Amino acid sequence: METNSEIFFETLVEGLNIGVIALDADLQILHWNHFVTQRTGKCLDDVRGRPIAKVFPETNNERFHKMIELVRSKGRHVYHHWLELSHLIPLRVESPDGDMLPLHSTLLFPYDHFGGVRRYGLIMYDTGAIARSSGQLEAALVALSKKQAEQDQLIRKLEAANSQLLQSEKLAAIGQLAAGVAHEINNPIGYVLSNLKTLDGYVLDMLRIIDAVDEVASLDELRQVKRALEYDYIREDIKALICESGDGIDRVKQIISALKDFSYIDEEEFRPADLHRGIETTLNVVNNEIKYKAEVVKEFGELPELECIPSQINQVVMNLLVNAAHSIEQFGRITLRTACEGDWAWFEVEDTGKGIEKKLLNRIYEPFFTTKPVGKGTGLGLALSYNIVQKHNGRIEVHSEVGQGTCFRVWLPVCQPTALTGKDAK
Ligand SMILES: Nc1ncnc2c1ncn2[C@@H]1O[C@H](COP(=O)(O)OP(=O)(O)O)[C@@H](O)[C@H]1O
Ligand SMILES: [Mg+2]
Incomplete structure:
Protein backbone atom coordinates (compact mmCIF):
# COMPACT_ATOMS: atom_id res chain seq x y z
CA MET A 1 0.00 0.00 0.00
CA THR A 127 16.07 27.42 -20.04
CA GLY A 128 15.33 28.38 -23.62
CA ALA A 129 13.81 31.70 -22.63
CA ILE A 130 16.94 32.69 -20.72
CA ALA A 131 19.13 31.37 -23.52
CA ARG A 132 17.15 33.37 -26.04
CA SER A 133 17.28 36.57 -24.03
CA SER A 134 20.95 35.97 -23.37
CA GLY A 135 21.47 35.55 -27.10
CA GLN A 136 19.65 38.80 -27.68
CA LEU A 137 21.73 40.42 -24.98
CA GLU A 138 24.91 39.15 -26.55
CA ALA A 139 23.80 40.39 -29.96
CA ALA A 140 22.98 43.76 -28.40
CA LEU A 141 26.41 43.85 -26.79
CA VAL A 142 28.09 43.06 -30.09
CA ALA A 143 26.02 45.76 -31.80
CA LEU A 144 26.91 48.15 -29.00
CA SER A 145 30.60 47.53 -29.24
CA LYS A 146 30.36 47.93 -33.01
CA LYS A 147 28.61 51.26 -32.45
CA GLN A 148 31.31 52.20 -29.96
CA ALA A 149 34.03 51.41 -32.49
CA GLU A 150 32.17 53.48 -35.09
CA GLN A 151 31.89 56.34 -32.65
CA ASP A 152 35.57 56.14 -31.76
CA GLN A 153 36.36 56.34 -35.44
CA LEU A 154 34.00 59.27 -35.84
CA ILE A 155 35.63 61.07 -32.94
CA ARG A 156 39.04 60.54 -34.51
CA LYS A 157 37.71 61.92 -37.81
CA LEU A 158 36.19 64.88 -35.98
CA GLU A 159 39.44 65.58 -34.22
CA ALA A 160 41.29 65.52 -37.52
CA ALA A 161 38.65 67.76 -39.12
CA ASN A 162 38.79 70.10 -36.15
CA SER A 163 42.53 70.50 -36.37
CA GLN A 164 42.22 71.08 -40.11
CA LEU A 165 39.58 73.70 -39.43
CA LEU A 166 41.77 75.44 -36.93
CA GLN A 167 44.61 75.35 -39.39
CA SER A 168 42.39 76.91 -42.05
CA GLU A 169 41.25 79.57 -39.61
CA LYS A 170 44.90 80.33 -38.90
CA LEU A 171 45.48 80.67 -42.62
CA ALA A 172 42.42 82.89 -42.92
CA ALA A 173 43.79 84.96 -40.06
CA ILE A 174 47.15 85.23 -41.78
CA GLY A 175 45.40 86.29 -44.98
CA GLN A 176 43.40 88.87 -43.09
CA LEU A 177 46.56 90.09 -41.42
CA ALA A 178 48.45 90.30 -44.67
CA ALA A 179 45.67 92.34 -46.29
CA GLY A 180 45.42 94.63 -43.27
CA VAL A 181 49.15 95.09 -43.04
CA ALA A 182 49.49 95.82 -46.75
CA HIS A 183 46.83 98.49 -46.43
CA GLU A 184 48.38 99.95 -43.29
CA ILE A 185 51.86 100.12 -44.74
CA ASN A 186 50.68 101.41 -48.07
CA ASN A 187 49.46 104.67 -46.61
CA PRO A 188 52.63 105.86 -44.80
CA ILE A 189 54.87 104.53 -47.58
CA GLY A 190 52.70 106.50 -50.03
CA TYR A 191 53.14 109.81 -48.32
CA VAL A 192 56.82 109.26 -47.47
CA LEU A 193 57.38 108.64 -51.19
CA SER A 194 55.44 111.74 -52.19
CA ASN A 195 57.32 113.77 -49.55
CA LEU A 196 60.60 112.49 -51.00
CA LYS A 197 59.54 113.76 -54.43
CA THR A 198 58.68 117.17 -53.04
CA LEU A 199 61.95 117.24 -51.09
CA ASP A 200 63.77 116.34 -54.30
CA GLY A 201 62.33 119.48 -55.93
CA TYR A 202 63.19 121.55 -52.86
CA VAL A 203 66.78 120.29 -52.85
CA LEU A 204 67.12 121.33 -56.52
CA ASP A 205 65.80 124.82 -55.67
CA MET A 206 68.18 125.11 -52.72
CA LEU A 207 71.09 124.02 -54.94
CA ARG A 208 70.07 126.66 -57.41
CA ILE A 209 70.22 129.29 -54.65
CA ILE A 210 73.63 128.06 -53.50
CA ASP A 211 74.95 127.98 -57.07
CA ALA A 212 73.70 131.56 -57.53
CA VAL A 213 76.14 132.67 -54.83
CA ASP A 214 78.93 132.34 -57.45
CA GLU A 215 76.89 133.80 -60.27
CA VAL A 216 75.08 136.86 -58.94
CA ALA A 217 76.63 140.35 -59.05
CA SER A 218 75.12 141.58 -55.82
CA LEU A 219 73.57 140.43 -52.60
CA ASP A 220 70.28 141.98 -53.71
CA GLU A 221 70.27 139.79 -56.79
CA LEU A 222 70.84 136.72 -54.58
CA ARG A 223 67.98 137.77 -52.34
CA GLN A 224 65.80 138.06 -55.41
CA VAL A 225 66.63 134.50 -56.46
CA LYS A 226 65.74 133.31 -52.94
CA ARG A 227 62.41 135.15 -53.08
CA ALA A 228 61.67 133.88 -56.57
CA LEU A 229 62.18 130.30 -55.42
CA GLU A 230 60.02 130.87 -52.28
CA TYR A 231 62.90 130.00 -49.98
CA ASP A 232 60.98 130.83 -46.76
CA TYR A 233 58.15 128.54 -47.69
CA ILE A 234 60.55 125.73 -48.69
CA ARG A 235 62.40 126.08 -45.37
CA GLU A 236 59.22 125.57 -43.33
CA ASP A 237 57.84 122.86 -45.58
CA ILE A 238 61.08 120.83 -45.43
CA LYS A 239 60.77 120.68 -41.64
CA ALA A 240 57.15 119.54 -41.88
CA LEU A 241 57.89 116.99 -44.63
CA ILE A 242 60.81 115.43 -42.75
CA CYS A 243 58.80 115.28 -39.55
CA GLU A 244 55.84 113.69 -41.31
CA SER A 245 58.07 111.22 -43.13
CA GLY A 246 59.72 110.29 -39.86
CA ASP A 247 56.28 109.56 -38.40
CA GLY A 248 55.38 107.48 -41.42
CA ILE A 249 58.52 105.38 -41.15
CA ASP A 250 57.88 104.97 -37.41
CA ARG A 251 54.42 103.68 -38.18
CA VAL A 252 55.82 101.16 -40.65
CA LYS A 253 58.37 100.08 -38.04
CA GLN A 254 55.61 99.62 -35.50
CA ILE A 255 53.56 97.49 -37.86
CA ILE A 256 56.56 95.35 -38.77
CA SER A 257 57.41 94.70 -35.14
CA ALA A 258 53.78 93.94 -34.38
CA LEU A 259 53.81 91.52 -37.25
CA LYS A 260 56.82 89.77 -35.75
CA ASP A 261 54.81 89.08 -32.60
CA PHE A 262 52.13 87.57 -34.81
CA SER A 263 54.40 85.52 -36.97
CA TYR A 264 54.82 82.70 -34.43
CA ILE A 265 51.35 81.53 -35.27
CA ASP A 266 52.31 77.90 -34.79
CA GLU A 267 54.17 78.57 -31.56
CA GLU A 268 53.20 76.06 -28.87
CA GLU A 269 55.38 77.13 -25.95
CA PHE A 270 53.93 78.68 -22.85
CA ARG A 271 56.03 81.61 -21.66
CA PRO A 272 55.48 84.64 -19.46
CA ALA A 273 54.26 87.52 -21.60
CA ASP A 274 52.91 91.04 -21.24
CA LEU A 275 49.24 90.98 -22.21
CA HIS A 276 49.13 94.75 -22.73
CA ARG A 277 51.91 94.53 -25.26
CA GLY A 278 49.96 91.77 -27.01
CA ILE A 279 46.85 93.93 -27.14
CA GLU A 280 48.78 96.94 -28.46
CA THR A 281 50.42 94.77 -31.08
CA THR A 282 47.09 93.37 -32.15
CA LEU A 283 45.53 96.83 -32.29
CA ASN A 284 48.33 97.90 -34.59
CA VAL A 285 47.73 94.97 -36.87
CA VAL A 286 43.94 95.26 -37.10
CA ASN A 287 43.87 99.03 -37.01
CA ASN A 288 42.79 99.00 -40.63
CA GLU A 289 39.65 96.99 -39.82
CA ILE A 290 38.74 99.14 -36.86
CA LYS A 291 39.63 102.75 -37.47
CA TYR A 292 36.70 103.55 -39.74
CA LYS A 293 34.25 101.78 -37.43
CA ALA A 294 35.10 102.80 -33.90
CA GLU A 295 37.16 104.82 -31.52
CA VAL A 296 39.18 102.53 -29.27
CA VAL A 297 39.14 103.26 -25.55
CA LYS A 298 41.68 101.52 -23.31
CA GLU A 299 41.02 101.00 -19.62
CA PHE A 300 43.98 98.89 -18.60
CA GLY A 301 44.58 97.73 -15.05
CA GLU A 302 47.77 96.42 -13.46
CA LEU A 303 48.74 93.02 -14.81
CA PRO A 304 51.60 90.65 -14.00
CA GLU A 305 53.12 88.72 -16.89
CA LEU A 306 50.84 85.84 -17.88
CA GLU A 307 52.05 82.36 -18.66
CA CYS A 308 50.62 81.90 -22.15
CA ILE A 309 51.31 81.30 -25.81
CA PRO A 310 51.41 84.99 -26.78
CA SER A 311 50.74 84.64 -30.51
CA GLN A 312 47.64 82.57 -29.76
CA ILE A 313 46.33 85.05 -27.20
CA ASN A 314 46.95 87.79 -29.76
CA GLN A 315 44.82 85.83 -32.14
CA VAL A 316 41.97 85.70 -29.61
CA VAL A 317 42.24 89.46 -29.09
CA MET A 318 42.25 89.94 -32.84
CA ASN A 319 39.17 87.78 -33.39
CA LEU A 320 37.28 89.65 -30.66
CA LEU A 321 38.36 93.03 -32.01
CA VAL A 322 37.41 92.20 -35.58
CA ASN A 323 34.03 90.83 -34.46
CA ALA A 324 33.47 93.97 -32.41
CA ALA A 325 34.26 96.17 -35.43
CA HIS A 326 31.99 94.07 -37.65
CA SER A 327 29.12 94.41 -35.19
CA ILE A 328 29.11 98.20 -35.44
CA GLU A 329 27.01 99.43 -38.30
CA GLN A 330 28.09 103.07 -38.53
CA PHE A 331 30.59 104.37 -36.02
CA GLY A 332 30.85 103.30 -32.41
CA ARG A 333 33.18 102.61 -29.56
CA ILE A 334 35.29 99.59 -28.65
CA THR A 335 36.47 99.51 -25.05
CA LEU A 336 39.38 97.30 -24.03
CA ARG A 337 39.72 96.56 -20.32
CA THR A 338 42.12 94.44 -18.33
CA ALA A 339 42.38 93.54 -14.65
CA CYS A 340 43.84 90.98 -12.31
CA GLU A 341 41.90 89.21 -9.57
CA GLY A 342 44.02 86.90 -7.43
CA ASP A 343 45.52 84.15 -9.58
CA TRP A 344 43.44 85.17 -12.58
CA ALA A 345 43.73 87.94 -15.12
CA TRP A 346 41.07 88.97 -17.57
CA PHE A 347 40.68 91.15 -20.61
CA GLU A 348 37.49 92.44 -22.07
CA VAL A 349 36.45 93.65 -25.51
CA GLU A 350 33.24 95.64 -25.37
CA ASP A 351 31.49 97.13 -28.37
CA THR A 352 28.51 99.37 -29.00
CA GLY A 353 27.41 97.17 -31.87
CA LYS A 354 24.18 95.46 -32.73
CA GLY A 355 24.43 92.74 -30.05
CA ILE A 356 23.64 89.03 -30.19
CA GLU A 357 20.14 87.56 -29.86
CA LYS A 358 19.66 85.43 -26.72
CA LYS A 359 18.78 82.33 -28.70
CA LEU A 360 22.04 82.52 -30.64
CA LEU A 361 24.30 83.06 -27.63
CA ASN A 362 24.97 79.36 -27.13
CA ARG A 363 25.76 78.81 -30.81
CA ILE A 364 28.41 81.45 -31.42
CA TYR A 365 31.31 79.13 -30.50
CA GLU A 366 30.18 76.46 -32.97
CA PRO A 367 32.58 76.04 -35.87
CA PHE A 368 31.06 77.57 -39.02
CA PHE A 369 28.36 79.42 -37.12
CA THR A 370 28.17 82.83 -38.71
CA THR A 371 25.49 85.43 -39.30
CA LYS A 372 27.68 87.27 -41.76
CA PRO A 373 27.30 87.16 -45.52
CA VAL A 374 29.36 84.66 -47.50
CA GLY A 375 32.90 85.92 -47.89
CA LYS A 376 32.78 88.08 -44.81
CA GLY A 377 32.51 85.48 -42.05
CA THR A 378 34.08 82.05 -41.74
CA GLY A 379 32.31 81.27 -38.47
CA LEU A 380 35.60 79.98 -37.13
CA GLY A 381 36.92 82.98 -35.18
CA LEU A 382 35.13 82.27 -31.93
CA ALA A 383 35.52 78.49 -32.28
CA LEU A 384 39.26 78.95 -32.57
CA SER A 385 39.31 81.49 -29.73
CA TYR A 386 37.34 79.13 -27.50
CA ASN A 387 39.82 76.37 -28.27
CA ILE A 388 42.81 78.55 -27.50
CA VAL A 389 41.34 79.79 -24.23
CA GLN A 390 40.54 76.22 -23.19
CA LYS A 391 44.08 75.19 -23.95
CA HIS A 392 45.15 77.99 -21.61
CA ASN A 393 42.84 76.62 -18.90
CA GLY A 394 40.83 79.80 -19.06
CA ARG A 395 37.25 80.63 -19.99
CA ILE A 396 35.28 83.08 -22.12
CA GLU A 397 32.21 84.93 -20.90
CA VAL A 398 29.85 86.91 -23.05
CA HIS A 399 27.19 89.49 -22.24
CA SER A 400 25.10 90.98 -24.95
CA GLU A 401 22.06 93.20 -25.38
CA VAL A 402 20.48 93.45 -28.77
CA GLY A 403 20.83 97.04 -29.98
CA GLN A 404 23.20 97.95 -27.13
CA GLY A 405 26.37 95.97 -27.71
CA THR A 406 28.38 92.98 -26.65
CA CYS A 407 31.12 92.35 -24.16
CA PHE A 408 33.45 89.34 -24.31
CA ARG A 409 35.59 88.71 -21.26
CA VAL A 410 38.46 86.22 -21.35
CA TRP A 411 39.76 84.85 -18.05
CA LEU A 412 43.27 83.43 -17.99
CA PRO A 413 45.23 81.93 -15.10
CA VAL A 414 48.38 83.90 -14.33
CA CYS A 415 50.31 80.63 -14.01
CA GLN A 416 49.63 77.40 -15.88
CA PRO A 417 49.59 74.05 -14.09
CA THR A 418 53.20 72.78 -14.26
CA ALA A 419 52.34 69.60 -16.15
CA LEU A 420 51.22 71.68 -19.12
CA THR A 421 54.16 73.99 -19.40
CA GLY A 422 56.66 71.22 -18.73
CA LYS A 423 58.48 73.50 -16.27
CA ASP A 424 59.27 70.73 -13.80
CA ALA A 425 59.21 67.98 -16.35
CA LYS A 426 62.89 67.09 -16.05
N1 LIG B 1 30.92 91.38 -30.89
C1 LIG B 1 29.91 90.76 -31.51
N2 LIG B 1 28.72 91.38 -31.71
C2 LIG B 1 27.68 90.77 -32.34
N3 LIG B 1 27.75 89.49 -32.81
C3 LIG B 1 28.88 88.82 -32.63
C4 LIG B 1 30.03 89.39 -31.98
N4 LIG B 1 31.00 88.46 -31.94
C5 LIG B 1 30.51 87.36 -32.56
N5 LIG B 1 29.24 87.57 -32.95
C6 LIG B 1 28.37 86.58 -33.62
O1 LIG B 1 28.99 85.31 -33.57
C7 LIG B 1 29.16 84.79 -34.89
C8 LIG B 1 30.39 83.93 -34.95
O2 LIG B 1 31.56 84.69 -34.82
P1 LIG B 1 32.92 84.13 -35.38
O3 LIG B 1 33.12 82.75 -34.86
O4 LIG B 1 33.99 85.11 -35.11
O5 LIG B 1 32.65 83.97 -36.91
P2 LIG B 1 32.50 85.13 -38.02
O6 LIG B 1 33.01 86.40 -37.43
O7 LIG B 1 33.35 84.64 -39.16
O8 LIG B 1 31.05 85.16 -38.35
C9 LIG B 1 29.16 85.99 -35.78
O9 LIG B 1 28.76 85.69 -37.09
C10 LIG B 1 28.16 86.92 -35.08
O10 LIG B 1 26.85 86.56 -35.40
MG1 LIG C 1 34.85 86.54 -36.46
Missing part, protein backbone atom coordinates in the same frame (compact mmCIF):
# COMPACT_ATOMS: atom_id res chain seq x y z
CA GLU A 2 1.27 3.41 -0.90
CA THR A 3 1.59 5.89 1.91
CA ASN A 4 0.07 9.37 1.67
CA SER A 5 3.43 11.00 1.21
CA GLU A 6 4.35 8.60 -1.61
CA ILE A 7 1.11 9.48 -3.42
CA PHE A 8 1.79 13.12 -2.81
CA PHE A 9 5.30 12.92 -4.29
CA GLU A 10 4.26 10.76 -7.20
CA THR A 11 1.50 13.19 -8.18
CA LEU A 12 3.92 16.05 -7.83
CA VAL A 13 6.68 14.49 -9.92
CA GLU A 14 4.25 13.27 -12.58
CA GLY A 15 2.64 16.65 -12.85
CA LEU A 16 5.89 18.59 -13.11
CA ASN A 17 6.63 20.33 -16.36
CA ILE A 18 10.25 19.16 -16.22
CA GLY A 19 11.85 15.81 -16.93
CA VAL A 20 12.75 13.63 -13.94
CA ILE A 21 14.67 10.34 -14.40
CA ALA A 22 15.81 8.03 -11.61
CA LEU A 23 18.94 5.91 -12.28
CA ASP A 24 20.51 3.14 -10.30
CA ALA A 25 24.20 3.02 -9.33
CA ASP A 26 25.05 1.56 -12.78
CA LEU A 27 23.20 4.35 -14.54
CA GLN A 28 20.32 2.16 -15.63
CA ILE A 29 16.88 3.66 -15.87
CA LEU A 30 14.64 2.91 -12.89
CA HIS A 31 11.87 5.37 -13.49
CA TRP A 32 10.92 8.57 -15.25
CA ASN A 33 7.95 10.83 -15.17
CA HIS A 34 5.20 11.44 -17.66
CA PHE A 35 6.99 14.48 -19.08
CA VAL A 36 9.90 12.30 -20.31
CA THR A 37 7.55 9.75 -21.86
CA GLN A 38 5.73 12.47 -23.67
CA ARG A 39 8.88 14.18 -24.96
CA THR A 40 10.74 11.04 -26.01
CA GLY A 41 7.87 8.97 -27.31
CA LYS A 42 9.45 6.00 -25.48
CA CYS A 43 7.53 3.77 -23.11
CA LEU A 44 8.93 3.48 -19.61
CA ASP A 45 8.29 -0.25 -19.44
CA ASP A 46 10.47 -0.78 -22.55
CA VAL A 47 13.47 1.06 -21.16
CA ARG A 48 13.34 0.18 -17.48
CA GLY A 49 16.59 -1.57 -16.46
CA ARG A 50 18.47 -0.43 -19.55
CA PRO A 51 21.55 1.90 -19.38
CA ILE A 52 20.62 5.48 -20.08
CA ALA A 53 23.41 5.83 -22.68
CA LYS A 54 21.76 3.05 -24.70
CA VAL A 55 18.28 4.51 -24.42
CA PHE A 56 19.50 7.91 -25.53
CA PRO A 57 22.32 7.23 -28.01
CA GLU A 58 22.68 10.93 -28.68
CA THR A 59 23.75 11.55 -25.08
CA ASN A 60 27.00 13.46 -24.66
CA ASN A 61 28.69 10.52 -22.96
CA GLU A 62 32.01 12.12 -22.20
CA ARG A 63 30.34 14.97 -20.42
CA PHE A 64 27.86 12.68 -18.71
CA HIS A 65 30.64 10.54 -17.26
CA LYS A 66 32.54 13.55 -16.05
CA MET A 67 29.40 14.65 -14.24
CA ILE A 68 28.89 11.23 -12.73
CA GLU A 69 32.51 11.17 -11.52
CA LEU A 70 32.01 14.56 -9.90
CA VAL A 71 28.75 13.51 -8.32
CA ARG A 72 30.37 10.31 -7.00
CA SER A 73 33.49 11.95 -5.65
CA LYS A 74 31.89 15.07 -4.21
CA GLY A 75 28.59 13.49 -3.25
CA ARG A 76 26.59 16.48 -4.39
CA HIS A 77 24.66 17.76 -7.39
CA VAL A 78 26.24 18.93 -10.66
CA TYR A 79 24.67 21.15 -13.29
CA HIS A 80 25.10 20.92 -17.01
CA HIS A 81 24.36 24.42 -18.02
CA TRP A 82 22.71 25.63 -21.20
CA LEU A 83 25.70 27.87 -21.82
CA GLU A 84 27.85 24.78 -22.38
CA LEU A 85 28.15 23.92 -26.01
CA SER A 86 25.99 20.81 -26.44
CA HIS A 87 23.01 19.48 -24.56
CA LEU A 88 23.63 16.58 -22.30
CA ILE A 89 20.53 14.62 -23.31
CA PRO A 90 18.56 16.42 -25.96
CA LEU A 91 14.95 16.07 -24.87
CA ARG A 92 12.63 18.25 -26.86
CA VAL A 93 10.20 20.75 -25.51
CA GLU A 94 7.56 22.82 -27.21
CA SER A 95 8.35 26.53 -27.38
CA PRO A 96 5.65 29.22 -27.03
CA ASP A 97 5.42 29.49 -30.84
CA GLY A 98 4.93 25.74 -31.28
CA ASP A 99 8.50 24.77 -32.29
CA MET A 100 10.17 21.81 -30.65
CA LEU A 101 13.35 22.93 -28.92
CA PRO A 102 15.95 20.88 -27.09
CA LEU A 103 15.77 21.14 -23.31
CA HIS A 104 18.75 23.13 -22.29
CA SER A 105 19.83 22.40 -18.75
CA THR A 106 20.36 19.28 -16.72
CA LEU A 107 20.84 18.66 -13.02
CA LEU A 108 22.39 15.39 -11.85
CA PHE A 109 22.29 14.58 -8.16
CA PRO A 110 22.89 11.58 -5.92
CA TYR A 111 20.42 10.30 -3.41
CA ASP A 112 20.13 7.24 -1.19
CA HIS A 113 17.16 4.96 -1.63
CA PHE A 114 15.77 3.03 1.33
CA GLY A 115 18.51 1.04 2.96
CA GLY A 116 21.30 3.27 1.71
CA VAL A 117 21.24 2.17 -1.94
CA ARG A 118 22.95 4.80 -4.04
CA ARG A 119 20.85 6.20 -6.84
CA TYR A 120 21.01 9.19 -9.16
CA GLY A 121 18.36 11.65 -10.12
CA LEU A 122 18.44 13.46 -13.44
CA ILE A 123 16.34 16.55 -13.94
CA MET A 124 16.02 18.25 -17.29
CA TYR A 125 14.43 21.61 -17.67
CA ASP A 126 13.95 24.30 -20.26
